[in-house]
Amino acid sequence: MRLAGKVAIITGAAVGLKGELMNFGGGAAWRFVEQGAQVVLTDIDDERGELTAAQICEAGGDALYLHHDVSDENDWARVVDAALARFGRLDVLVNNAGxxxxxxxxxxDSSIQAFKHWMDVNCTGTFLGIRAAIDSMKEAGGGSIINVSSIYGMVGGPAPPSYLASKGAIRNLTKGTAVQLAPYGIRVNSIHPGFAFTARTRENFSKKEEAAVRLARVPMGRFATVDEVVYGMIYLASDESSWVTGTELVIDGGLTAA
Ligand SMILES: NC(=O)c1ccc[n+]([C@@H]2O[C@H](COP(=O)([O-])OP(=O)(O)OC[C@H]3O[C@@H](n4cnc5c(N)ncnc54)[C@H](O)[C@@H]3O)[C@@H](O)[C@H]2O)c1
Known part of the structure; x- marks a missing residue:
């Protein structure tokens, strides 16, 4: 019960159907509940999000699903209001959608439209999330904000320019806001996963050649599981990390160390 009594909003959390390969957000929702948290799952994939939240509730957890475009300022206000109305407080925000x-x-001729779209979702979305959580976390006497970046927020590689730029921006947005919010007991940290086998990457990473190119860069020689990243989120969400802020938790099988 490492998260007992805590209320968490997890964005990008639709894909968490029981018995199926999940994504980080859906996997985190299950594990957070297992550790005693009450969770608000948000996403734009409403069908799967509703189903995931319903399955968590059926299993005895306390979960609420809300439609939420993280790049939309008004959606953030609605989501935080609904979380407070249902659970009365906000302790943890996982900015995972992206x-x-x-x-x-x-x-x-790289697409300007794609660049702007993903900067909006990954970078502006994270900014809007931090901004929306501040007042209620101050009221609660503190909180933990976890921003999901990537190894591609730290090093280069074959990823879309929008992804490299936005994940890098998340890294330093995290540090700057961590310094400013520390006096209020609000901790802000980033997580930098390497190549993980999730519902989204499964198709690509199941192809022999695609897998080999990536795994050649990973000293541990395999992909991460969803849980291996989610356990990092649990640590940062819990009071075990009470003096940890503005830092980067790299979960990459050694890639960035090599
Ligand atoms: N899987 C990996 O190998 C890997 C590695 C490093 C970082 N990440 C990051 O982890 C996070 C989760 O990725 P994942 O692989 O678990 O699955 P994913 O990419 O499918 O999860 C992202 C979720 O965000 C949602 N989403 C997309 N646009 C949105 C928007 N505008 N508003 C709200 N939700 C939106 C999607 O519907 C999806 O459910 C992402 O930020 C991703 O960049 C993943």
């Missing part, structure tokens, strides 16, 4: 698109190589 992704990339528009091709993994920079070329003279």
């Amino acid at each position: 992704g990339g698109g528009g091709g993994s190589e920079i070329t003279s």
